Amino acid sequence: MVSMTQRQGDVIKELEAVFKDRLFTEPHILALYSHDASSEVGVKPMAVVQPVSVDEIIKVVKLAIDHGFKIVPVGSSTSLSGNATPKLENTVIVSMERMNSIIEVSDTDWYARVQPGIKVDELNLELMGYGLQWPVDPASSKTATVGGVISNGGGGMRGAKYGPASHWVLGLEAVIGTGDVIRVGCRTVKCREGYNLVQVFIGSEGTLGIVTEATLRLAPLPESFVGVMARFRSAESLVNAVIRVRRDKLWPMVTEFIDDITAQILNLEPGYYLWIGIDTYTGSEQQILTKLSGDISLSGGEVINRASTWQEFSKILEPRRMLYSATLKAAFNDYGTDVFVAFEDIAVPMSKLPEAVREIQSLGKKYNVRMNLGGHIGDGNLHPAVWARRSDRDEMERVLRFFEDVGKLAIRLNGTVSAEHGIGTQKKGLLREAIGSRNNGNSDTVIGLMRNIKRIFDPYGVFNPGKIFD
Amino acid sequence: MMNIKEIHEEVKKCMYCGFCEFPCPTFNALRSRAYGPRGRINLIKTLIENGFGQSKNIEINGDVINSIMTCLHCASCDTQCPAGIKIADAIHSFKAFILETILK
Ligand SMILES: Cc1cc2nc3c(=O)[nH]c(=O)nc-3n(C[C@H](O)[C@H](O)[C@H](O)COP(=O)(O)OP(=O)(O)OC[C@H]3O[C@@H](n4cnc5c(N)ncnc54)[C@H](O)[C@@H]3O)c2cc1C
Ligand code: SF4
Numbered sequence: 001m002v003s004m005t006q007r008q009g010d011v012i013k014e015l016e017a018v019f020k021d022r023l024f025t026e027p028h029i030l031a032l033y034s035h036d037a038s039s040e041v042g043v044k045p046m047a048v049v050q051p052v053s054v055d056e057i058i059k060v061v062k063l064a065i066d067h068g069f070k071i072v073p074v075g076s077s078t079s080l081s082g083n084a085t086p087k088l089e090n091t092v093i094v095s096m097e098r099m100n101s102i103i104e105v106s107d108t109d110w111y112a113r114v115q116p117g118i119k120v121d122e123l124n125l126e127l128m129g130y131g132l133q134w135p136v137d138p139a140s141s142k143t144a145t146v147g148g149v150i151s152n153g154g155g156g157m158r159g160a161k162y163g164p165a166s167h168w169v170l171g172l173e174a175v176i177g178t179g180d181v182i183r184v185g186c187r188t189v190k191c192r193e194g195y196n197l198v199q200v201f202i203g204s205e206g207t208l209g210i211v212t213e214a215t216l217r218l219a220p221l222p223e224s225f226v227g228v229m230a231r232f233r234s235a236e237s238l239v240n241a242v243i244r245v246r247r248d249k250l251w252p253m254v255t256e257f258i259d260d261i262t263a264q265i266l267n268l269e270p271g272y273y274l275w276i277g278i279d280t281y282t283g284s285e286q287q288i289l290t291k292l293s294g295d296i297s298l299s300g301g302e303v304i305n306r307a308s309t310w311q312e313f314s315k316i317l318e319p320r321r322m323l324y325s326a327t328l329k330a331a332f333n334d335y336g337t338d339v340f341v342a343f344e345d346i347a348v349p350m351s352k353l354p355e356a357v358r359e360i361q362s363l364g365k366k367y368n369v370r371m372n373l374g375g376h377i378g379d380g381n382l383h384p385a386v387w388a389r390r391s392d393r394d395e396m397e398r399v400l401r402f403f404e405d406v407g408k409l410a411i412r413l414n415g416t417v418s419a420e421h422g423i424g425t426q427k428k429g430l431l432r433e434a435i436g437s438r439n440n441g442n443s444d445t446v447i448g449l450m451r452n453i454k455r456i457f458d459p460y461g462v463f464n465p466g467k468i469f470d
Numbered sequence: 471m472m473n474i475k476e477i478h479e480e481v482k483k484c485m486y487c488g489f490c491e492f493p494c495p496t497f498n499a500l501r502s503r504a505y506g507p508r509g510r511i512n513l514i515k516t517l518i519e520n521g522f523g524q525s526k527n528i529e530i531n532g533d534v535i536n537s538i539m540t541c542l543h544c545a546s547c548d549t550q551c552p553a554g555i556k557i558a559d560a561i562h563s564f565k566a567f568i569l570e571t572i573l574k
């Protein structure tokens with residue numbers, strides 16, 4: 001009989017023939033790919049490979065089919081729900097970090113063809129030269145790869161106007177679980193070629209195949225930009241300002257907020273802070289700023305800073321960009337390196353925002369957890385963050401119950417349990433509840449459809465097993 | 471220079487966000503996690519936790535040594551870290567520790 005290690009040895013030999021010095025089996029290096037940025041505990045994969053071509057990817061998929069190992073494709077492993085964390089030892093990580101070129105930019109047709117390992121900021125720096133942008137900008141844009149953003153269906157600060165990744169991908173090339181290469185979608189925004197398989201891939205978290213190239217839809221960079229930073233006494237009046245701005249038919253590109261706890265950590269005066277940034281045309285700046293400031297004072301807010309260019313706005317937005325580091329600072333202050341930090345990711349319809357903020361804060365009190373709150377309030381996306389002492393079982397238990405209840409709150413308010421981070425391993429239960437809530441308590445039919453879709457793309461069960469659903 | 475306990479206290483704070491890789495010259499040249507700050511400090515963390523250079527006699531492979539030793543100590547990574555980790559100094563101090571251990 002052939003033993004497990006002997007079989008693994010054969011696989012490694014075959015991988016070595018394809019990937020040479022881009023194959024890693026050293027245990028310390030394998031550990032670098034054994035988890036993502038979430039708290040999900042993973043296992044060491046049996047190997048990591050770094051392909052540089054589609055052919056190499058086809059080869060590794062065919063080897064997986066023949067030898068029965070699993071594949072987890074990864075970009076920068078910055079997922080926050082366990083999406084990129086391997087759970088089985090017989091896994092080969094296919095790390096896309098070296099496939100990072102821009103193949104083509106069309107400044108007439110407004111698309112870019114890129115390899116998936118390019119980071120969002122790397123792409124946008126290049127596009128700036130063309131006066132264009134890929135307006136999907138997660139707070140992790142410095143590190144998140146285009147392939148990772150597409151596969152997580154990510155979004156970001158510009159989402160209030162531009163929406164998430166699903167609005168900004170025209171076409172994809174991918175290697176699916178049969179070893180075939182498929183090219184789906186078009187180069188035009190209008191594209192009605194049967195079922196929309198591009199959208200099936202978006203948010204599929206590496207469970208259907210490996211994206212090897214993406215044709216991205218681009219937008220022009222705004223000609224001009226104005227914005228404000230404002231302080232409010234309560235979350236309620238802040239949300240009312242956002243609603244008032246919408247009623248005035250202003251359409252901000254950026255609408256972000258932080259709560260009073262974050263403000264305190266950042267040494268700002270007590271209060272809730274709101275940033276609204278609007279892209280516009282030269283000549284209309286003052287008019288928009290006046291309207292915006294009026295909406296803020298009518299809602300009981302106070303404008304602290306004004307910006308009349310994107311550069312100025314970037315500067316006044318700095319405290320909001322510090323949300324993640326402010327959370328970490330408070331968490332380390334409280335518990336040192338024994339700390340556990342987790343970030344929620346719900347969205348609710350705009351009309352439900354005041355209720356959502358109020359209830360999240362009272363859940364925090366109910367479970368007596370340390371938390372702060374901020375997020376992309378312009379699209380109803382809230383990111384409560386919680387921290388606890390890892391070695392305190394009671395506190396850890398309370399944090400998990402808080403999370404569960406925040407998800408349930410989103411469902412109750414007709415929102416979603418995951419706006420942009422995805423399901424991974426950590427939200428499988430909440431996904432079922434969310435689907436069940438819209439289907440008279442029955443989640444089986446819809447999850448069953450998803451499972452069947454996975455089976456079509458990945459008949460041998462190669463890709464990222466155990467994610468999204470069981 | 472930090473001692474081993476101080477290095478450990480720093481590297482333990484890593485949240486794995488990867489922000490530090492963006493400006494790292496060696497990461498950008500090689501596009502490989504082990505050759506960036508996130509990779510280096512997490513290799514260091516595991517090595518310390520496994521007892522490297524302390525009580526235990528841990529074998530360390532050339533790939534791991536190379537990744538740590540190729541750090542340029544330019545500290546571009548430090549400016550990006552939301553956890554405020556002194557990445558460059560932690561790596562620099564651990565390099566000295568590797569040399570001491572190997573030459574012992
Ligand atoms: C501090 C911080 C802030 C964040 N802020 C945001 C935010 O504002 N908005 C947001 O949306 N997310 C945010 N995230 C989450 C995360 O950064 C994003 O989801 C990001 O898009 C993941 O990119 P990545 O390259 O790290 O992908 P990975 O984590 O490596 O992978 C993501 C998923 O896609 C799969 N995958 C990766 N590449 C491919 C490929 N080429 N083909 C097929 N599957 C693939 C993986 O298997 C995994 O399931 C944040 C994370 C951190 C740590
Ligand atoms: S100090 Fe080392 S790890 Fe940090 S950016 Fe420079 S080369 Fe990279």
Ligand code: SF4
Binds near residue numbers: 490555
């Ligand atoms: S920026 Fe800091 S916390 Fe993030 S991966 Fe690098 S060292 Fe870790």
